[in-house]
Amino acid sequence: MRQSQLFTKTTKQISKEEVSLxxxxxxxxxxxxxxxxxxxxxxxxxxxxxxxxxxIIREEMNKVEGQEVLMPSLTPKENWETTGRWTSFDVLFKLxxxxxxxxxxxxxxxxxxxxxxxxxxxSYKDFxxxxxxxxxxxxxxxxxxxxxxxxxxxxxxxxxxxHTSQADLDAYYERMTEAYKKVYERCGLGDKTYLTFALGxxxxxxxxxxQTITEAGEDDIFICEQCRVAIxxxxxxxxxxxxxxxxxxxxxxxxxxxxxxxxxxxxxYSSAFKxxxxxxxxxxxxxIMGCYGIGPTRVMGTIVEICHDDKGIVWPKSVAPFEYxxxxxxxxxxxxxxxxxxxxxxxSAGKEVLYDDRADVGAGAKFADADLIGIxxxxxxxxxxxxxxxAEVKNRNEENSELKPLDSFR
Amino acid sequence: MRQSQLFTKTTKQISKEEVSLxxxxxxxxxxxxxxxxxxxxxxxxxxxxxxxxxxIIREEMNKVEGQEVLMPSLTPKENWETTGRWTSFDVLFKLxxxxxxxxxxxxxxxxxxxxxxxxxxxSYKDFxxxxxxxxxxxxxxxxxxxxxxxxxxxxxxxxxxxHTSQADLDAYYERMTEAYKKVYERCGLGDKTYLTFALGxxxxxxxxxxQTITEAGEDDIFICEQCRVAIxxxxxxxxxxxxxxxxxxxxxxxxxxxxxxxxxxxxxYSSAFKxxxxxxxxxxxxxIMGCYGIGPTRVMGTIVEICHDDKGIVWPKSVAPFEYxxxxxxxxxxxxxxxxxxxxxxxSAGKEVLYDDRADVGAGAKFADADLIGIxxxxxxxxxxxxxxxAEVKNRNEENSELKPLDSFR
Numbered sequence: 007m008r009q010s011q012l013f014t015k016t017t018k019q020i021s022k023e024e025v026s027l028x029x030x031x032x033x034x035x036x037x038x039x040x041x042x043x044x045x046x047x048x049x050x051x052x053x054x055x056x057x058x059x060x061x062i063i064r065e066e067m068n069k070v071e072g073q074e075v076l077m078p079s080l081t082p083k084e085n086w087e088t089t090g091r092w093t094s095f096d097v098l099f100k101l102x103x104x105x106x107x108x109x110x111x112x113x114x115x116x117x118x119x120x121x122x123x124x125x126x127x128x129s130y131k132d133f134x135x136x137x138x139x140x141x142x143x144x145x146x147x148x149x150x151x152x153x154x155x156x157x158x159x160x161x162x163x164x165x166x167x168x169h170t171s172q173a174d175l176d177a178y179y180e181r182m183t184e185a186y187k188k189v190y191e192r193c194g195l196g197d198k199t200y201l202t203f204a205l206g207x208x209x210x211x212x213x214x215x216x217q218t219i220t221e222a223g224e225d226d227i228f229i230c231e232q233c234r235v236a237i238x239x240x241x242x243x244x245x246x247x248x249x250x251x252x253x254x255x256x257x258x259x260x261x262x263x264x265x266x267x268x269x270x271x272x273x274x275y276s277s278a279f280k281x282x283x284x285x286x287x288x289x290x291x292x293x294i295m296g297c298y299g300i301g302p303t304r305v306m307g308t309i310v311e312i313c314h315d316d317k318g319i320v321w322p323k324s325v326a327p328f329e330y331x332x333x334x335x336x337x338x339x340x341x342x343x344x345x346x347x348x349x350x351x352x353x354s355a356g357k358e359v360l361y362d363d364r365a366d367v368g369a370g371a372k373f374a375d376a377d378l379i380g381i382x383x384x385x386x387x388x389x390x391x392x393x394x395x396x397a398e399v400k401n402r403n404e405e406n407s408e409l410k411p412l413d414s415f416r
Numbered sequence: 417m418r419q420s421q422l423f424t425k426t427t428k429q430i431s432k433e434e435v436s437l438x439x440x441x442x443x444x445x446x447x448x449x450x451x452x453x454x455x456x457x458x459x460x461x462x463x464x465x466x467x468x469x470x471x472i473i474r475e476e477m478n479k480v481e482g483q484e485v486l487m488p489s490l491t492p493k494e495n496w497e498t499t500g501r502w503t504s505f506d507v508l509f510k511l512x513x514x515x516x517x518x519x520x521x522x523x524x525x526x527x528x529x530x531x532x533x534x535x536x537x538x539s540y541k542d543f544x545x546x547x548x549x550x551x552x553x554x555x556x557x558x559x560x561x562x563x564x565x566x567x568x569x570x571x572x573x574x575x576x577x578x579h580t581s582q583a584d585l586d587a588y589y590e591r592m593t594e595a596y597k598k599v600y601e602r603c604g605l606g607d608k609t610y611l612t613f614a615l616g617x618x619x620x621x622x623x624x625x626x627q628t629i630t631e632a633g634e635d636d637i638f639i640c641e642q643c644r645v646a647i648x649x650x651x652x653x654x655x656x657x658x659x660x661x662x663x664x665x666x667x668x669x670x671x672x673x674x675x676x677x678x679x680x681x682x683x684x685y686s687s688a689f690k691x692x693x694x695x696x697x698x699x700x701x702x703x704i705m706g707c708y709g710i711g712p713t714r715v716m717g718t719i720v721e722i723c724h725d726d727k728g729i730v731w732p733k734s735v736a737p738f739e740y741x742x743x744x745x746x747x748x749x750x751x752x753x754x755x756x757x758x759x760x761x762x763x764s765a766g767k768e769v770l771y772d773d774r775a776d777v778g779a780g781a782k783f784a785d786a787d788l789i790g791i792x793x794x795x796x797x798x799x800x801x802x803x804x805x806x807a808e809v810k811n812r813n814e815e816n817s818e819l820k821p822l823d824s825f826r
Contacts, residue, residue, distance in 0.1 A: 118451060126423055
């Protein structure tokens with residue numbers, strides 16, 4: 007894409023109330039725009055990043071036989087009353103229509119997916135299966151303050167699995183744990199993300215969060231480096247203040263942000279909706295469920311919290327909006343023609359390129375923008391590089407640049 | 417995908433209140449599930465179709481330099497008050513939060529995109545540009561009744577263009593007209609879709625709708641076959657009951673469904689938000705806007721209304737959930753192994769295949785399901801075809817089948 011055509015621009019001025027680093031960088035670089043507290047427009051650069059994160063998640067969910075759907079955001083009050091969450095889920099946005107029928111905006115979808123699954127699958131032969139979506143969720147957070155880490159409207163991948171035995175759920179839950187690890191690895195958060203024991207509710211001693219270490223996080227976790235697991239503060243007493251795996255009490259306290267959570271729901275929702283299956287023996291029993299959430303917008307914000315320096319964002323290649331940031335300097339016709347040709351060559355070879363072809367912007371401003379936007383590889387074409395028949399190549403996460411012959415890009 | 421793993425099933429029983437043909441077929445075949453009036457879950461088969469339609473739209477919008485974003489659904493009351501639509505837009509869903517701040521759920525996004533564009537672009541050098549999104553919209557329709565043709569929650573592509581002169585808007589509007597025609601052609605609706613003159617509001621004599629002829633439509637249009645344009649009933653008087661192009665009064669009345677509309681907004685929204693640009697002469701003037709909408713879910717429903725027979729849906733290849741429906745008959749091990757191998761060969765060649773590998777379903781039921789689901793090409797492997805080392809190939813829109821050697825699929 008030609009940067010001269012991009013309708014967004016970088017900016018130095020952002021609102022002082024924006025205290026979180028992810029929001030500051032994403033706003034300044036033109037990835038998001040704030041409509042109001044906790045509610046952001048995803049701009050063209052941001053949508054490219056978000057789509058890459060969502061596609062990584064989609065691929066990993068498909069590998070564990072997830073079936074993608076799109077459930078509604080408008081959900082009827084009755085379903086939430088069936089589970090008791092109309093009153094107990096305190097961040098539900100509620101509304102009514104012309105005939106005073108009441109609805110909640112989907113903040114989670116157990117109340118939709120359980121009767122949906124029930125409609126199609128009631129024989130033991132139909133199990134197991136799992137259903138997921140990538141969707142916009144709404145939560146009436148009283149004080150959203152962490153940029154896109156905790157929004158009132160945000161993107162979410164929520165998956166729900168359905169089983170006829172606890173053993174089958176347990177085995178699938180293990181596979182999902184590995185699938186989640188893979189997602190964070192592919193998004194560049196693998197090193198800093200820990201499988202974290204949290205409280206589990208009625209049907210399971212523990213649930214599990216995936217926590218990424220950053221000072222921007224709202225959670226305190228206690229890490230066992232040996233086992234690469236952690237414990238959320240709330241679960242420490244249940245763990246006797248020691249690692250659930252090796253029992254060591256050498257735990258390191260860190261601030262972290264929850265980038266995912268997985269939960270054995272047991273029969274909580276199937277019982278509420280009277281969702282039973284008929285077993286091989288002809289007897290009925292309640293379906294056993296698990297649920298698995300990741301917020302792609304939160305993952306995007308977390309990556310920015312982790313991957314930046316004092317000049318801007320340093321995107322991991324897997325989620326960067328473009329692979330190359332091609333910059334042309336000066337207004338010499340031959341230099342411009344060379345840069346145009348390199349842009350055409352790279353794009354026709356299937357490479358994703360942001361081409362800074364802006365005529366009225368100086369070298370310093372172009373370099374500063376490139377650092378702020380944070381695309382992995384910067385290519386510069388100037389009178390100087392043209393003399394060498396080369397482009398200057400510099401990786402965003404390295405100090406040094408090198409000249410590379412122009413024909414090596416073909 | 418293996419049909420034995422698909423969590424949805426076809427069904428003969430659907431609610432009697434579902435009177436629209438698109439909803440009947442889509443529900444019976446397992447493309448959508450109804451949560452409540454006008455609100456549907458898009459199921460795995462349906463999401464494949466919807467994604468294909470949305471990608472066709474995305475490709476055509478990108479070709480006319482559209483820049484994709486994702487705007488929020490939660491929008492602040494102030495923005496709607498600025499344009500006067502808080503009270504005049506009668507289908508807005510309204511809600512408030514814990515602090516009694518009021519919001520509307522996005523039913524259209526002029527109130528968000530205008531101040532967004534204003535934030536970045538105020539010099540004549542920045543123009544023209546256009547911004548679009550593919551997003552879920554909400555409209556509090558009092559009596560949704562046409563299946564997914566008119567929902568209370570539905571998918572929408574809305575694009576907004578920004579110009580410094582009427583001539584520039586007019587030229588872009590012509591390009592968009594062609595882009596829209598291309599979308600309907602690619603979705604299989606080209607023959608039955610007419611550029612239709614409708615009333616234009618303050619800033620333009622006409623707006624334009626794209627109307628697809630079907631008895632399921634809620635609109636009456638008057639067609640000039642010569643010019644391949646039509647007039648909406650409401651615009652007939654303004655057109656003197658004759659074709660706006662050739663002036664003929666030989667118009668044919670038809671029922672049709674509006675599958676898109678494009679509109680010259682002029683300065684209606686830029687004036688409300690005081691969105692001016694600074695011209696080359698240093699003087700300020702209000703920005704001139706256009707808007708362009710298509711509902712992907714409505715397009716999906718319209719395709720079903722047009723493309724079906726008494727056995728089920730007949731998807732155009734471009735939007736079909738899969739290219740092949742491979743069916744294995746009987747439980748002979750060699751037959752099954754042959755079908756498994758053909759499935760593996762086709763998928764590894766990048767073909768999209770739904771593989772009916774269900775063990776406990778007879779040939780008649782499998783064929784009936786295939787006709788209902790409506791995938792373009794059916795392949796059958798049975799003891800009979802195996803003898804010939806062939807698969808039976810039948811196109812959904814043809815009566816006859818033929819045997820094709822198995823090795824021709826490799």
